[in-house]
Each structure stands twice: as structure tokens, then as C-alpha cells.
Amino acid sequence: MVQQSKKEFLWVSNLSSEQLRVMRDHGTEPPGSSPLNYETRSGTYFCAGCHTSLFHGNMKYDSGCGWPAFFTVIDGAIETEIDHSHHMVRTEVHCANCKAHLGHVFPDGPKPTGERYCINGVSLKFKKEDV
Numbered sequence: 001m002v003q004q005s006k007k008e009f010l011w012v013s014n015l016s017s018e019q020l021r022v023m024r025d026h027g028t029e030p031p032g033s034s035p036l037n038y039e040t041r042s043g044t045y046f047c048a049g050c051h052t053s054l055f056h057g058n059m060k061y062d063s064g065c066g067w068p069a070f071f072t073v074i075d076g077a078i079e080t081e082i083d084h085s086h087h088m089v090r091t092e093v094h095c096a097n098c099k100a101h102l103g104h105v106f107p108d109g110p111k112p113t114g115e116r117y118c119i120n121g122v123s124l125k126f127k128k129e130d131v
């Protein structure tokens with residue numbers, strides 16, 4: 001795979017205003033709004049900003065929370081940060097490569113990780129596996 005230079009700047013020009021609101025300004029899409037909530041095929045979820053692989057289809061599960069949810073993440077693909085906004089203490093997750101805001105991780109996921117990565121669908125691009 002060819003590495004793009006200035007990868008981290010790609011997303012500024014390529015995204016919709018809703019994507020920028022979520023990914024740059026730490027917004028949240030309306031619950032239940034993402035078609036990726038219903039995506040169950042095997043494949044890979046990429047960062048919509050820089051196309052780094054973040055999750056595989058087999059890491060996704062139906063949490064019923066209204067956003068695409070994953071119980072683990074591809075090694076090194078994301079970084080976390082404590083978020084004190086909205087009078088809550090949450091762990092914010094963002095793309096390790098381009099720093100785009102993705103969502104939050106909560107400690108109420110399924111075994112074995114016990115983690116629930118609650119991710120805005122607009123921050124993701126899904127590519128189904130070729131069979």
C-alpha cells in the first residue's frame with residue numbers, strides 16, 4: 001500500500017459539514033442516524049478523514065446504543081483522551097493518525113474486553129471484504 005504524504009490534511013477538504021462538525025469539532029451525530037448501525041458484513045472500517053483502518057467487521061456488535069459499536073480496535077489505530085464536556089467524564093477516542101474525533105469508549109462492553117467503542121458513523125468509511 002502506498003503511503004500518502006500529508007495524510008493528516010486529507011480530511012479537511014474531503015468531508016461534508018456534518019463530518020467536519022463531528023470529526024473536527026467533537027460533535028455527535030443523532031442516535032440511530034447512521035446506516036452503519038445495521039452493517040453486519042465482514043470488512044474493514046476506515047477513518048473517514050485519512051483512510052487508516054480502525055476496526056474490522058468482526059469487532060462490531062449490536063449494543064443498541066444508536067451508534068456503531070465495537071468491543072475492540074485495530075492495534076494502535078486510535079488514541080484516547082479524558083473528556084470533561086457535558087458535565088461528564090468520558091474517554092474520547094480519536095484517530096491516531098489524523099486526530100479526527102471518532103466517539104467515546106465506555107467500560108460496559110461485552111467480554112472479553114469489556115469495552116464499548118461508541119463511534120459516530122460519519123467518522124467511518126466501511127469497505128466490505130471481497131469474496
Ligand SMILES: [Zn+2]
Pocket residue numbers: 047048049050051052095096097098099100
Ligand atoms: Zn484518521
